[in-house]
Every structure is written in structure tokens, then in C-alpha cells.
Amino acid sequence: METTVLTRDDIAKLVGQVGLNQLMDNVIGTLKQTFETFDEAATIVRQRDGFAYHKPFPGVLEWMPVMQIGEAAIIKMVGYNPNNPTLYNVPTIISTISLYDISTGQLKALVDGTLATALRTGAASAIASQILARRASRVVGLVGCGAQAVTQLHALSRIFDIGQVLVYDVVESHARTFLDRSRFMGLDVQIVPREILERESDIICTATSVPIGAAPIISDEHLKPWVHINAVGSDLPKKIELPLGLLKRSLVSPDYLPQALIEGECQQLSLEEIGPSLIELIRNEQSYSSFRDSQTVFDSTGFALEDKAVLQVLLSLAEQYGIGRTLPIESIAGDPMNPYNFFPENVTKAASLNSPVSVLQPVF
Amino acid sequence: METTVLTRDDIAKLVGQVGLNQLMDNVIGTLKQTFETFDEAATIVRQRDGFAYHKPFPGVLEWMPVMQIGEAAIIKMVGYNPNNPTLYNVPTIISTISLYDISTGQLKALVDGTLATALRTGAASAIASQILARRASRVVGLVGCGAQAVTQLHALSRIFDIGQVLVYDVVESHARTFLDRSRFMGLDVQIVPREILERESDIICTATSVPIGAAPIISDEHLKPWVHINAVGSDLPKKIELPLGLLKRSLVSPDYLPQALIEGECQQLSLEEIGPSLIELIRNEQSYSSFRDSQTVFDSTGFALEDKAVLQVLLSLAEQYGIGRTLPIESIAGDPMNPYNFFPENVTKAASLNSPVSVLQPVF
Numbered sequence: 001m002e003t004t005v006l007t008r009d010d011i012a013k014l015v016g017q018v019g020l021n022q023l024m025d026n027v028i029g030t031l032k033q034t035f036e037t038f039d040e041a042a043t044i045v046r047q048r049d050g051f052a053y054h055k056p057f058p059g060v061l062e063w064m065p066v067m068q069i070g071e072a073a074i075i076k077m078v079g080y081n082p083n084n085p086t087l088y089n090v091p092t093i094i095s096t097i098s099l100y101d102i103s104t105g106q107l108k109a110l111v112d113g114t115l116a117t118a119l120r121t122g123a124a125s126a127i128a129s130q131i132l133a134r135r136a137s138r139v140v141g142l143v144g145c146g147a148q149a150v151t152q153l154h155a156l157s158r159i160f161d162i163g164q165v166l167v168y169d170v171v172e173s174h175a176r177t178f179l180d181r182s183r184f185m186g187l188d189v190q191i192v193p194r195e196i197l198e199r200e201s202d203i204i205c206t207a208t209s210v211p212i213g214a215a216p217i218i219s220d221e222h223l224k225p226w227v228h229i230n231a232v233g234s235d236l237p238k239k240i241e242l243p244l245g246l247l248k249r250s251l252v253s254p255d256y257l258p259q260a261l262i263e264g265e266c267q268q269l270s271l272e273e274i275g276p277s278l279i280e281l282i283r284n285e286q287s288y289s290s291f292r293d294s295q296t297v298f299d300s301t302g303f304a305l306e307d308k309a310v311l312q313v314l315l316s317l318a319e320q321y322g323i324g325r326t327l328p329i330e331s332i333a334g335d336p337m338n339p340y341n342f343f344p345e346n347v348t349k350a351a352s353l354n355s356p357v358s359v360l361q362p363v364f
Numbered sequence: 365m366e367t368t369v370l371t372r373d374d375i376a377k378l379v380g381q382v383g384l385n386q387l388m389d390n391v392i393g394t395l396k397q398t399f400e401t402f403d404e405a406a407t408i409v410r411q412r413d414g415f416a417y418h419k420p421f422p423g424v425l426e427w428m429p430v431m432q433i434g435e436a437a438i439i440k441m442v443g444y445n446p447n448n449p450t451l452y453n454v455p456t457i458i459s460t461i462s463l464y465d466i467s468t469g470q471l472k473a474l475v476d477g478t479l480a481t482a483l484r485t486g487a488a489s490a491i492a493s494q495i496l497a498r499r500a501s502r503v504v505g506l507v508g509c510g511a512q513a514v515t516q517l518h519a520l521s522r523i524f525d526i527g528q529v530l531v532y533d534v535v536e537s538h539a540r541t542f543l544d545r546s547r548f549m550g551l552d553v554q555i556v557p558r559e560i561l562e563r564e565s566d567i568i569c570t571a572t573s574v575p576i577g578a579a580p581i582i583s584d585e586h587l588k589p590w591v592h593i594n595a596v597g598s599d600l601p602k603k604i605e606l607p608l609g610l611l612k613r614s615l616v617s618p619d620y621l622p623q624a625l626i627e628g629e630c631q632q633l634s635l636e637e638i639g640p641s642l643i644e645l646i647r648n649e650q651s652y653s654s655f656r657d658s659q660t661v662f663d664s665t666g667f668a669l670e671d672k673a674v675l676q677v678l679l680s681l682a683e684q685y686g687i688g689r690t691l692p693i694e695s696i697a698g699d700p701m702n703p704y705n706f707f708p709e710n711v712t713k714a715a716s717l718n719s720p721v722s723v724l725q726p727v728f
Binding site: 001005006007008009011012015016019020044049051053055056057059061063065067069070073075077078079080081084085087088089090091092093094095096098100102103104105106107110111112113114115118119145146147148150151154174177178181183184327328329330331332333335336337338339340341342343344347348 | 365369370371372373375376379380383384408413415417419420421423425427429431433434437439441442443444445448449451452453454455456457458459460462464466467468469470471474475476477478479482483509510511512514515518538541542545547548691692693694695696697699700701702703704705706707708711712
């Protein structure tokens with residue numbers, strides 16, 4: 001029994017075969033289906049837990065476990081280290097996803113979670129926007145132009161006929177390089193002052209690394225009466241992005257309420273002020289369509305069910321195209337009662353001969 | 365930046381190079397050193413957490429996180445599925461260990477944890493026995509002859525000059541096959557009734573899958589006045605192996621008190637009845653040597669610090685012998701602000717051309 005490993009190169013190959021748009025469409029479709037068919041009685045979603053630290057730099061290492069009862073468990077590990085791009089030239093969010101067979105406890109698959117996180121976070125915003133934003137939304141505003149902004153826009157572009165993209169970042173170079181990073185979508189992207197973005201956008205995505213205490217990152221003065229906002233950035237206790245007045249006035253839909261209350265915009269609200277979850281939205285799409293003409297917020301904190309969906313997409317496509325490898329990671333073979341069983345025979349023979357009883361000092 | 369992966373074959377090769385006795389000696393030495401130098405202020409040990417389930421069969425999937433502040437985090441995943449040997453011909457305990465660089469959040473290494481768990485559990489018992497058992501202990505009794513019994517005995521054989529090994533298992537075939545599995549140690553191993561084992565043994569290791577409520581698995585009637593017991597099997601709330609009277613009379617040393625109170629023999633005791641932890645034993649070895657002539661118990665639940673030590677041994681040896689591989693698992697490359705950056709250029713070019721806006725149905 002071996003572990004399927006998809007490397008970065010495997011995923012690049014896979015995207016080369018499938019096409020980036022088709023991949024995003026699959027993630028959106030599968031995520032929606034996962035939410036629609038979600039059976040709370042058959043699934044145990046754990047709130048994420050982790051280590052928060054300040055050394056060597058401020059960051060978080062989190063685990064997000066979910067179990068499909070009787071079948072499988074998935075654990076996504078996520079590192080959130082905002083200094084990564086500047087210090088190490090690697091993304092703020094770095095992640096892997098592991099799939100376990102709970103009939104035996106074996107690791108069935110290990111797949112990158114960095115791209116997966118970006119894909120599913122974009123897909124979740126697209127689904128929420130599809131239900132809560134005006135169908136005719138043509139102007140998308142992006143506040144925060146980092147890695148997540150790329151997939152936010154890509155996912156939205158698969159649902160809406162976007163005429164104009166307005167972008168803003170407190171770090172001006174991030175907005176500038178976003179023009180290159182988003183070029184493949186063939187959209188009209190313009191860097192604008194934040195006020196213009198707020199005034200013109202039908203849909204806004206906020207995906208920032210705003211420090212705790214520095215919010216809100218948009219004002220509540222110029223927004224369109226029908227604006228839909230995907231608030232993606234808040235993912236830590238006390239980290240928020242949106243002004244309270246806007247939240248109180250809007251239909252606020254959390255992806256996963258228990259977590260959004262701790263880490264999302266919902267931290268700012270009492271329970272009665274919070275609207276239906278994304279799952280409820282999807283299941284009752286028609287009854288929420290009337291909110292398209294008023295202000296709405298998708299409070300996206302990201303949760304394990306989404307990772308399950310994107311893992312399913314990546315593994316299915318990899319299998320379909322024969323991409324990836326299997327590795328025998330766990331030391332199991334032959335006799336389950338003998339932890340030394342997988343060694344060549346001479347190893348255990350030699351051991352009995354050449355080593356007298358002794359307590360050695362460690363070699364390092 | 366890539367992930368070092370040690371497969372089952374890599375570890376077999378490594379043991380072929382190093383020798384099994386030398387490997388165990390290294391684990392014992394490194395574990396002892398890890399305990400000796402353990403700095404509580406610099407380490408955050410989390411109690412294990414996980415999913416317990418009854419479908420498809422009773423089992424547990426657990427994660428055991430530990431963080432060396434400012435440096436690294438290690439998470440061991442452990443599946444405990446007692447039906448594994450019978451149903452799937454794989455071990456009850458199956459495990460992997462992951463090492464994360466917390467300056468970036470990246471997965472630095474993924475290594476089998478199945479052998480590692482067996483090695484470090486054996487090593488911990490050997491260290492406790494070295495301090496609490498009589499130096500002249502010659503008879504070792506094993507109650508429960510599964511996979512853990514192999515490394516319990518192997519580790520003890522590196523410390524003590526064992527003249528005789530007495531084994532007992534409620535499943536008689538487990539005791540019988542143990543003769544083969546332990547042959548490489550060149551010891552005199554005999555299957556005996558439990559009463560004989562209790563009467564004759566200087567050191568006893570209990571490593572059973574006794575169901576909750578079915579304990580104790582040894583009686584308190586025949587034990588030697590100086591017996592040292594390594595109680596390895598209790599690792600779940602309510603799962604215990606030893607009789608209460610014995611525990612109350614003995615010096616009971618837990619490996620990690622907070623966990624032993626929940627999952628170990630210490631569940632049966634109040635705080636005042638519990639002795640020094642293994643760390644305290646190691647640090648004050650001389651002051652506890654007087655207990656060698658009385659009854660003592662090492663309450664082994666297994667904890668993350670031990671996994672850190674054995675991971676260190678395996679990775680260091682692999683590096684020393686040039687064994688293992690590195691894989692680019694996380695999808696990071698080039699531009700940290702662009703999650704699509706690692707694709708070949710034609711992928712993002714083609715995407716803008718060939719796919720009109722559409723919401724497709726999921727492909728599966």
C-alpha cells in the first residue's frame with residue numbers, strides 16, 4: 001500500500017493537459033456540489049488549530065482536519081507567514097493536503113495545498129458572488145493584489161462577464177505586478193485610487209495581510225447599494241478587513257459559522273446579525289436572489305470541506321491523465337506484527353552478530 | 365525549496381548501512397539527550413488530538429504536534445486500528461512524521477512514523493528501565509507479543525544482559541510467531557503461562573490491545589518485589605493495563621504527565637500518587653537509583669518529543685549516508701505573488717484563448 005504524491009511538476013503537467021480555465025471550472029463545480037450534498041451527520045469538520053508564533057517572524061502553522069465518517073480523513077497544513085515574499089521570495093500561504101484511509105490509518109495521498117488553497121478560495125468567492133451579486137456585474141474591484149487576488153479574479157471571470165477590473169494595494173508595486181499576473185485572463189485591469197474602486201465596483205474582493213488593529217481597509221462611504229464583497233483576508237482572531245457599519249447593514253454569509261465567529265468578519269457581529277452560511281445559500285439559491293440588489297458580504301475564512309473538494313479534483317484529474325507517482329512511505333510490509341520485517345534479511349542477521357550490549361553516546 | 369522524503373525502501377537501505385543495533389543505540393542515546401536538554405520554555409508540546417471512530421472499524425487517527433520555538437514544528441500522524449493485522453495484514457499502528465520549517469511554513473521532511481514509533485517506544489522503555497530496574501535484571505517478561513514487543517525487547521537488549529525472555533499473549537499464535545520475530549537478537553525466548561512470567565521476570569513490558577474495561581492484564585499476586593514494568597499499551601481514555609494496587613504501591617513515572625493523566629495508567633491515580641516524569645528521572649538519575657529494589661512502573665503513552673528525537677536520528681543518518689530523495693511538493697516557484705507562476709508559459713497563454721465564460725458541471 002503506497003502513497004500517491006503529486007508534486008509541483010505533476011500539477012503543472014496536469015494543468016497543461018486540462019487547461020487552467022477548465023481546472024477552475026472543475027473546482028467551482030465540485031465545490032458547489034460538495035456544499036450541496038454536504039451531510040453534517042456523515043462529516044466531522046474540525047475548526048482549525050495550530051501554532052501561532054513570533055519567532056523567527058510572526059506567523060501561524062495550522063492544521064485543518066475533516067473526516068468523512070467511515071471513509072477518509074483529510075488534513076490540510078497551512079503556513080501563514082506574511083514576511084515570506086519579502087524575506088524568502090515564497091508565498092505567504094504555503095500548504096500541503098494529506099488524505100488518510102481511516103479503515104487502516106494509512107496516508108493515501110499527499111498533494112500541494114498552496115495552489116489548492118488559492119483555487120478553492122477563489123472558487124468559494126465565485127459561488128457566493130454567483131448567488132449574491134447582480135448577474136450583470138461588470139466591474140470587479142480587488143483590494144489587496146497578492147497571490148489570492150489572482151485566483152479571486154480568475155474564479156469570478158468564469159462566472160461573470162467582467163468588463164473592467166479595478167485594483168488597489170497599499171504596496172503600489174503589488175498592484176503594478178498584478179497587471180502581469182492577471183494578463184492571461186485578457187481582462188481590462190486598471191490601478192485606481194481606493195475611492196474610485198469603492199465607487200465603481202459591483203463586486204469587491206478584499207484579500208489583504210492587514211495587521212491586527214489596522215482595519216477597516218475599505219471605507220463605507222462610496223459603495224454601490226448593490227455591491228457584493230468577498231472578504232477573504234480575515235483568518236486570525238482579531239484580524240478583520242471590513243467596516244462594522246457595512247457589515248451591520250449587509251447580508252453577511254460566512255463560509256463556516258463556527259470558524260467565522262472566531263477568525264472572520266463575523267467576529268464583529270452578534271449571532272442575530274449573521275446571515276445564512278454559504279451552504280444554506282447554495283441549497284436555497286432562489287430564496288436569496290432578492291439580495292442581489294442590496295449590499296452583501298461573503299465572509300470567507302476557508303475551511304476543510306473546501307480542501308476536500310479541491311483535493312478530489314486534483315486526484316481525479318491526476319488519475320484520469322496518469323500523472324503523479326506512488327511512494328511506499330510507511331514502513332509496512334509482510335508481517336504486521338514485526339516492525340523490522342521490511343528490512344533485507346541480512347540486516348537482522350548481522351545485528352545479532354556484530355554488536356555487543358552497549359549504551360552508545362548519540363552520534364550527533 | 366523541496367521536501368525530503370524517506371520511503372520504506374530508503375529506511376531499509378539506511379538500516380542496512382547502519383546496522384539495526386547501532387540504529388537502536390542511536391535512538392536511545394538521542395532520546396535520552398533530548399529529554400536531558402529539553403527546555404520547556406523553548407518547546408511547545410501539544411497533547412495529541414484526533415478523530416476516534418467506529419466505522420468502518422473501531423480506530424483512532426491522531427495528530428501529535430510539537431514546536432521548537434523559532435525553529436521547527438513536527439507533527440506525527442498516527443493511525444491506531446486494532447483490526448489491521450487480521451483484516452488487512454498491516455500493523456495496528458501506522459504513522460508518518462512531518463517536519464515544518466516555521467520560518468516559512470514549508471514541509472521540510474516526510475518520513476515513515478511506523479518504524480519510528482516502534483523504535484522510540486522501545487527506547488523510552490529502555491531508558492526508564494535503565495534508571496528504575498535492577499542493573500542485574502536478567503529475565504524480561506513480555507505481555508502482549510505484537511509489533512511493539514519486538515522493539516521493547518530489542519531496546520532492552522541494548523541495555524541489559526538478558527538471560528531469558530518469557531512471553532505471553534492471549535492470542536497464542538502471537539506468542540508463537542514472536543519466537544521468529546525476535547530470533548535476530550539471539551536470546552532465549554520461551555512461551556510461558558502468565559503466572560510464570562509474573563513470578564520470574566525482573567522487567568515486564570505490557571504492550572497489548574486490551575479492550576477498554578477488560579484490564580488488568582496482569583495480576584498483582586506473584587510479582588517480584590523489585591519488578592520494573594514498562595506499561596506501553598494504555599493510549600486511550602479508559603484504556604489501562606495494570607492493577608490499581610500495584611500502581612498505588614509502586615513508583616509510577618509517566619513519560620508526559622498531562623497526557624498520562626488522560627490516556628495512561630495515571631488515569632487510575634491521583635496527582636499525589638504519581639512519581640517523577642521520565643525527564644525528571646533522567647535529570648536526577650542518581651537520586652532515583654534507590655527505587656531499583658522496589659516495584660516501579662514506567663507509564664508510557666508516547667509523546668511528540670520522542671518523535672522529534674527519532675526523526676532527528678533518521679534524517680541525520682539519511683543525510684550522512686546520502687539516502688532519500690527530495691521532491692518539490694508545494695506549488696511554489698518564481699513569483700510568490702502568483703499562484704499560477706509555476707506552470708509552463710503556454711498554459712496561461714492558452715487559457716485566455718480557448719475557454720469562453722461558462723460554468724461547467726463537475727466532471728465527477
